[in-house]
Amino acid sequence: MSIAIVGVGETDYAWKDPRSPSALAVDAVQRALDDAGLSGADVDGIVTESYTLVNAAPADLVAARIGMRQRPFTAHVGIAGSGTVYAPALARMAIESGEASVVVSYYSINLSARGAGGAYALHAGDRAKAAFEMPFGYYGQAVYFAVSAARYRHLYGLEPEELGAVAVAARAHAQQTPNALRQEPLTMDGYLESPMVSDPLRKLDCCLVNDGGVAFVMTSLERARDLPHPPAVVAGVGFGSKPLPQSGYFSQAEDLLTTAATMSGPKAYREAGLTAADVDVAEIYDCFSISMLLQLEDLGFAEKGAGAGFAASGAIGPGGTLPVNTHGGLLCQSYLVGGNHVVEAVRQLRGDRGAAQVPDAEVALVAGLGAPEHATLLLTTDR
Amino acid sequence: MGLPHYDPPLDDEISAPFWAAVDDGRLVLPRCSECGRWQWYPDEAGPDCPGASLVWEDVATTGTVHTATRVERAFLPGGQADVPYVVAFVELDGVEGVRLVTNLADDSEVGIGDRVRAEFVDFGDRRHVVFVAA
Numbered sequence: 312m313s314i315a316i317v318g319v320g321e322t323d324y325a326w327k328d329p330r331s332p333s334a335l336a337v338d339a340v341q342r343a344l345d346d347a348g349l350s351g352a353d354v355d356g357i358v359t360e361s362y363t364l365v366n367a368a369p370a371d372l373v374a375a376r377i378g379m380r381q382r383p384f385t386a387h388v389g390i391a392g393s394g395t396v397y398a399p400a401l402a403r404m405a406i407e408s409g410e411a412s413v414v415v416s417y418y419s420i421n422l423s424a425r426g427a428g429g430a431y432a433l434h435a436g437d438r439a440k441a442a443f444e445m446p447f448g449y450y451g452q453a454v455y456f457a458v459s460a461a462r463y464r465h466l467y468g469l470e471p472e473e474l475g476a477v478a479v480a481a482r483a484h485a486q487q488t489p490n491a492l493r494q495e496p497l498t499m500d501g502y503l504e505s506p507m508v509s510d511p512l513r514k515l516d517c518c519l520v521n522d523g524g525v526a527f528v529m530t531s532l533e534r535a536r537d538l539p540h541p542p543a544v545v546a547g548v549g550f551g552s553k554p555l556p557q558s559g560y561f562s563q564a565e566d567l568l569t570t571a572a573t574m575s576g577p578k579a580y581r582e583a584g585l586t587a588a589d590v591d592v593a594e595i596y597d598c599f600s601i602s603m604l605l606q607l608e609d610l611g612f613a614e615k616g617a618g619a620g621f622a623a624s625g626a627i628g629p630g631g632t633l634p635v636n637t638h639g640g641l642l643c644q645s646y647l648v649g650g651n652h653v654v655e656a657v658r659q660l661r662g663d664r665g666a667a668q669v670p671d672a673e674v675a676l677v678a679g680l681g682a683p684e685h686a687t688l689l690l691t692t693d694r
Numbered sequence: 695m696g697l698p699h700y701d702p703p704l705d706d707e708i709s710a711p712f713w714a715a716v717d718d719g720r721l722v723l724p725r726c727s728e729c730g731r732w733q734w735y736p737d738e739a740g741p742d743c744p745g746a747s748l749v750w751e752d753v754a755t756t757g758t759v760h761t762a763t764r765v766e767r768a769f770l771p772g773g774q775a776d777v778p779y780v781v782a783f784v785e786l787d788g789v790e791g792v793r794l795v796t797n798l799a800d801d802s803e804v805g806i807g808d809r810v811r812a813e814f815v816d817f818g819d820r821r822h823v824v825f826v827a828a
Contacts, residue, residue, distance in 0.1 A: 439708065442703060442708060442712070442735075443709065446700050447797050448769075448779050451767075453769075459761070461761050462760070507764075508767045510763050510765075511763075562783055562795050
């Protein structure tokens, strides 16, 4: 049995939203159900990311507020992007086994309410980081990824303009996305004037810090065909994790220049019977420009070390050979941890994206990163 | 070039041996009492060999820079006065499979792939370890 994504929803994205993550999640789920032509009473399953969301927007609370009458299936999976992107695999297991018939997944975040330390303080409670990283100033997610970018530059070369190509492309996509938070035009000169954060990453290599919620609704393909929108078929899903705890991952991984997309990607491609060459549009977790480049390589779109040149060729921008992050991504649309990437892939397959539409998009790849973990999702039109 | 200021938790059994050694001008790292594999970072779950424990051993104070970044924006609380500083991963001689996260005293003459040695510097109530060209 195949399943499909039949409804997508996003809150209005904002730099600051006074609502709690639970309230943001409920808003997003209600919009996704409305989009699907379903109601909370139709939903009998919930799958969410496990690391940050279980306490922030608990399933029991969201289920009650959206009007679910029963909840025979609830599951939580993965760290950050690996969880939001792998959620359809668990929904599929539940729907195929009969545990559930309509499964909702959501992600929500309120970073503006975090207070002192903001988004960085998430890691300060880790004993090993407090003992062996913070005393050396290895702190702040940008610094974790800067050491990978510096190593990449050492081994393969990495011009500022190659990283800048990622930021400029993301902005160009965002300018065609009405709900993207960062839309003002960006030139390469503008990128190069952006302040250095941790060499070689500049401010514009870093994701946004904002508030919002996102949700999507899944059911069997058979049922999906009776719902208002063309189904986005879940054609392949894979999950992978390097054998390291998150605590030491960013310093101790054997190879700082690969992600676990080398594991999740082949599984997803195999299951879907597709290859990188079949992908029309890709939505790839871009917490930082360099992380997107590494995944491009790990997923077969460029050889290791060639991703930067691939991006700089114009391939990933609007009208390119592989448009990437056609909503502006985490860099320019919203920091919704890959949930927004799933939503964008669905809209591209529906042909709903207006000026940002990739012509004849039939195969969309979504990639979600979460420290040692990674998930790859292949969605297709109903063909 | 600055250095970050953030005091490690010295009363945490996970971290106390490392920082006590630094105060003494030495580097120690933990390894498995059974198979000898280095475990960095140590954690409460201990090594993977059944019945084994972690044993802290003296290690070389020389090594090779695996990667390094000059941090220009302060993320640590109150860290604005400390930037810029250089974070580096050093692979210590004879210590397979793990990297020390540390600082370079100066990145103008030391880069990725270069040989370095540790220097122990007074840092208020404790000592800190930084690396310089070997």
